[in-house]
Amino acid sequence: MSVRIAELSSTSGVPVPTIKYYLREGLLPSGEPTGRNQAVYGEEHLRRLKLVRALVEVGGLSIAVVGEIVATLDASAEVTHHVLGVVQRSIAPVTPPVDDRDADAEVAAFLARRGWAHMARDPSVLALVGVVATANRLGHHRFADLLDGYAEANVAIARRDLDYLVLNSKPDEVVEDMVVATVLGDAALKALRRLAQREASAGLLAEE
Amino acid sequence: MSVRIAELSSTSGVPVPTIKYYLREGLLPSGEPTGRNQAVYGEEHLRRLKLVRALVEVGGLSIAVVGEIVATLDASAEVTHHVLGVVQRSIAPVTPPVDDRDADAEVAAFLARRGWAHMARDPSVLALVGVVATANRLGHHRFADLLDGYAEANVAIARRDLDYLVLNSKPDEVVEDMVVATVLGDAALKALRRLAQREASAGLLAEE
DNA sequence: CATTATTGGAGAGTGTCACTATCCGAATGG
DNA sequence: CCATTCGGATAGTGACACTCTCCAATAATG
Numbered sequence: 101m102s103v104r105i106a107e108l109s110s111t112s113g114v115p116v117p118t119i120k121y122y123l124r125e126g127l128l129p130s131g132e133p134t135g136r137n138q139a140v141y142g143e144e145h146l147r148r149l150k151l152v153r154a155l156v157e158v159g160g161l162s163i164a165v166v167g168e169i170v171a172t173l174d175a176s177a178e179v180t181h182h183v184l185g186v187v188q189r190s191i192a193p194v195t196p197p198v199d200d201r202d203a204d205a206e207v208a209a210f211l212a213r214r215g216w217a218h219m220a221r222d223p224s225v226l227a228l229v230g231v232v233a234t235a236n237r238l239g240h241h242r243f244a245d246l247l248d249g250y251a252e253a254n255v256a257i258a259r260r261d262l263d264y265l266v267l268n269s270k271p272d273e274v275v276e277d278m279v280v281a282t283v284l285g286d287a288a289l290k291a292l293r294r295l296a297q298r299e300a301s302a303g304l305l306a307e308e
Numbered sequence: 309m310s311v312r313i314a315e316l317s318s319t320s321g322v323p324v325p326t327i328k329y330y331l332r333e334g335l336l337p338s339g340e341p342t343g344r345n346q347a348v349y350g351e352e353h354l355r356r357l358k359l360v361r362a363l364v365e366v367g368g369l370s371i372a373v374v375g376e377i378v379a380t381l382d383a384s385a386e387v388t389h390h391v392l393g394v395v396q397r398s399i400a401p402v403t404p405p406v407d408d409r410d411a412d413a414e415v416a417a418f419l420a421r422r423g424w425a426h427m428a429r430d431p432s433v434l435a436l437v438g439v440v441a442t443a444n445r446l447g448h449h450r451f452a453d454l455l456d457g458y459a460e461a462n463v464a465i466a467r468r469d470l471d472y473l474v475l476n477s478k479p480d481e482v483v484e485d486m487v488v489a490t491v492l493g494d495a496a497l498k499a500l501r502r503l504a505q506r507e508a509s510a511g512l513l514a515e516e
Numbered sequence: 517c518a519t520t521a522t523t524g525g526a527g528a529g530t531g532t533c534a535c536t537a538t539c540c541g542a543a544t545g546g
Numbered sequence: 547c548c549a550t551t552c553g554g555a556t557a558g559t560g561a562c563a564c565t566c567t568c569c570a571a572t573a574a575t576g
Contacts, residue, residue, distance in 0.1 A: 104523070104573095117565050120525075125563095130524095137524045137571050147447075154442045156563090160368075163563065188502050216507055224502040231496045234362045238488055239355075242476050246493065249468035250500050253461040258504035260457035268450050280446055282505075285454065288439045289501070290494055292458050294396050294432040296466035297490075299424055312552070325536050328554075338553095345542050345553045364534090371534065 102132070102140040112149050119149070127152050127167055129174075151276065159283035165191070173276055188224065191282060197226050200233035206244040207232055214251055261285060310340070310348040320357050327357070335360050335375055337382075359484065367491035381484055396432065396490075403434050408441035414452040415440055422459055469493060 109116045122128040128148055131139030148170065155161045155169065169191065207229050211218045219225060228247075235243035261281055269277040317324045330336040336356055339347030356378065363369045363377065415437050419426045427433060436455075443451035469489055477485040 106522075115565080118563085121564060123524090124526085133524090135523095135572060138522095138573080139524065150446055154446055158439060158442050188506070216503060222503075224499040224506075227499040228496060228503075231366055231492050231499065234366050235488070235492050238358055238362055240476070240485070240488060240492070242472070243489075243492065246468055246472055246489075247496065247500070250465060250493070250497055251504065253464045253468075254497065254500045254504040255508070256461045257458060257501060258508040260454055260461075261505060262508050264450070264454055268448070277448070280443070280448055281451075281454075284439050284443050284448075284451065285458070286498055286501070288436060288455065289458055289462065289497065291432040291435040291439065292455070292462045293465060293494070293497070295424060295430075295436075296459065296462040297469060298396070298432075300463070300466040300470050314551075323536080326534085329535060332554085341553090343543060343552090346544080346551095347553065 102142050104138075104140055105131070108141045108145060108149065112146060112153070114149060114153060122149070122152060125163055125167060127163065127170055151280070154280065155283055158287050159191075161191070161283070169279055173279070188282075191279070195223065195227045195230050198230045198233045200229065200236070202236060203229045203233035203244075207247075210244060210247045210251070213248065257285075257289070310350050312346070312348055313339070316349045316353060316357065320354060320361070322357060322361060330357070330360060333371055333375060335371065335378055359488070362488065363491055366495050369491070377487055381487070403431065403438050405434050406438045406441045408437065408444070410444060411437045411441035411452075415455075418452060418455045418459070421456065465493075465497070 103111075105116055105119060108114075109119055112119075114122075119128065123130060128145060131141040131145065133139045152166055152170070155166045156163070161169075207225065208218055211225070232244050232247075235241075264281060265274060265277055311319075313324055313327060316322075317327055320327075322330075327336065331338060336353060339349040339353065341347045360374055360378070363374045364371070369377075415433065416426055419433070440452050440455075443449075472489060473482060473485055
């Protein structure tokens with residue numbers, strides 16, 4: 101039940117120096133001290149360690165971002181209200197806002213069509229504007245047309261995400277599960293898009 | 309029409325030393341030499357430079373991967389058959405295959421339900437197995453249940469992607485446009501998923 | 517109880533990556 | 547004509563994610 105660092109390392113597969121590094125960076129809480137310089141680690145440390153590794157390796161998140169996320173997890177043990185925004189803000193890579201009037205207008209029009217709130221400071225909206233601006237600069241002036249179809253698909257995806265959380269999460273684990281579902285979901289969706297593209301183009305070629 | 313490196317830098321916003329770096333790494337073809345140590349750059353260099361920046365900044369791709377992609381672009385100027393796979397293989401981060409029997413079986417079952425080909429060596433399939441394996445290790449044993457819904461949404465997305473390419477691409481630019489649509493699409497989809505999640509959870513809260 | 521191994525913690529070191537800075541001698545260009 | 551700018555090559559920088567080395571204190575073993 102309570103183990104020391106060597107066993108934490110061997111059961112998780114994470115090298116001891118790396119665990120020490122995570123401890124220094126605050127990604128992992130300290131163990132329970134049993135003496136002046138001894139400590140033991142419990143089930144929650146192993147769980148946290150696996151989460152950190154998943155966020156770093158599968159999600160590609162930086163140590164700094166993972167640090168913010170676990171801080172949020174620790175802070176909101178019982179505050180489950182409006183935590184989605186906090187999680188998203190932590191996960192979103194902070195895009196420096198681009199200054200592109202056209203892209204702004206296209207995204208605003210898209211959000212209006214959808215009936216979605218247009219919060220200009222929202223990281224997701226900023227990211228979207230950045231993508232559209234880049235597309236325009238590359239000569240893809242119809243790229244914004246894709247957004248409506250993408251949005252529709254993502255409404256379905258978000259509904260599945262919420263169902264998944266409601267069905268599978270114990271109340272005190274919703275926040276952590278939301279992080280996991282979001283980050284692993286991103287990776288899964290990316291892979292699935294590749295597979296679906298291949299199938300779709302195979303279908304197209306077969307028709308010819 | 310033909311400019312030297314300083315003007316290429318000022319019109320693209322990319323610093324001169326960075327352009328030189330890209331030339332060294334083969335991300336950008338050399339300019340047309342006009343003397344022993346002078347060269348001029350044309351429209352295609354500016355276009356390529358903007359593409360490279362988009363892949364690096366929006367797509368988050370490494371210089372090495374961008375190098376592979378532009379090599380593919382240069383090689384397949386006329387070979388547009390079966391290029392999707394090449395592009396995908398270049399874009400996919402090479403996941404070291406994980407050894408997880410359960411995850412393997414779950415992904416295989418999912419692919420069978422979908423009627424999708426199960427190529428064990430496919431990077432997208434490997435990535436998917438990796439994600440499911442990670443989810444299982446984190447205690448999310450129902451994560452694979454999400455895949456069916458995700459896949460359905462991605463079929464719609466892939467259809468839009470192909471429509472977009474068919475409608476908007478000149479035949480000799482399909483490959484480059486495919487790269488752009490794939491990489492920018494990934495970024496856009498990620499942002500849209502966040503927005504859709506927020507809307508969906510706002511809807512849930514409103515019902516309470 | 518003696519001795520060998522391991523511990524937590526702190527500091528410095530490593531390898532990689534994406535640039536960035538400096539030099540050089542050869543062209544420009546006003 | 548002569549300061550600028552050029553291309554090209556070499557070396558240096560800063561951020562990042564570890565990884566190594568040390569230390570005195572503790573634990574495990576015989």
